[in-house]
Amino acid sequence: MSETFPVPEPSAVSAPFWAATEKHQLTMQRCESCDRLVWYPRSVCPRCGEFSLRWEQLSGQGVVYAVSVHHRPAHPAFADKVPYSVVLVDLDEGARIMSNVFGPPPTVGDSVSVEWIPLDDGRNLPTFEVR
Known part of the structure; x- marks a missing residue:
């Protein structure tokens, strides 16, 4: 499970x-x-x-402002996602949001777009991936 x-x-x-x-x-x-x-x-x-x-x-498009790569999961749900990145993303519309990038770590300045992880209750968790 x-x-x-x-x-x-x-x-x-x-x-x-x-x-x-x-x-x-x-x-x-x-x-x-x-x-x-x-x-x-x-x-x-x-x-x-x-x-x-x-x-x-919003468009869900932006640029990585800062990144921290995590090699140990902060929560058991992240166990199969390590390493993953906690990122600050400067969205094209001018706001900054904290989220995650799963997969190869991005670098500062990489273009990213929003991706979605389905949750059990019908909501989706916004994450980002490198474009």
Whole structure:
């Protein structure tokens, strides 16, 4: 029996993000007041303090900003994935997100695109792969 990937239970704030993953859509909030993309999901914009956040679908394309290669699994679900990389990705839309790359480790500056790992409850976990 394989372990399932550790993912948080959706909160009232993050539920739209997780619902979009069911359709393989990467989404983030955008502040309608200052136009900033907001990651991680929040109730208020961390830049200007406004509550006017709307969800926006992103391309899922970006560039690796930083990478850390893990040779020991941080969780039993990752045991068959080592080595894997924890990455910071600068998305084409201007936001930065932390995720994983499974397979050969990327290098800083590599172009990546979102990939999806199915979860038992119909959601999908966004990861990235080198283009």
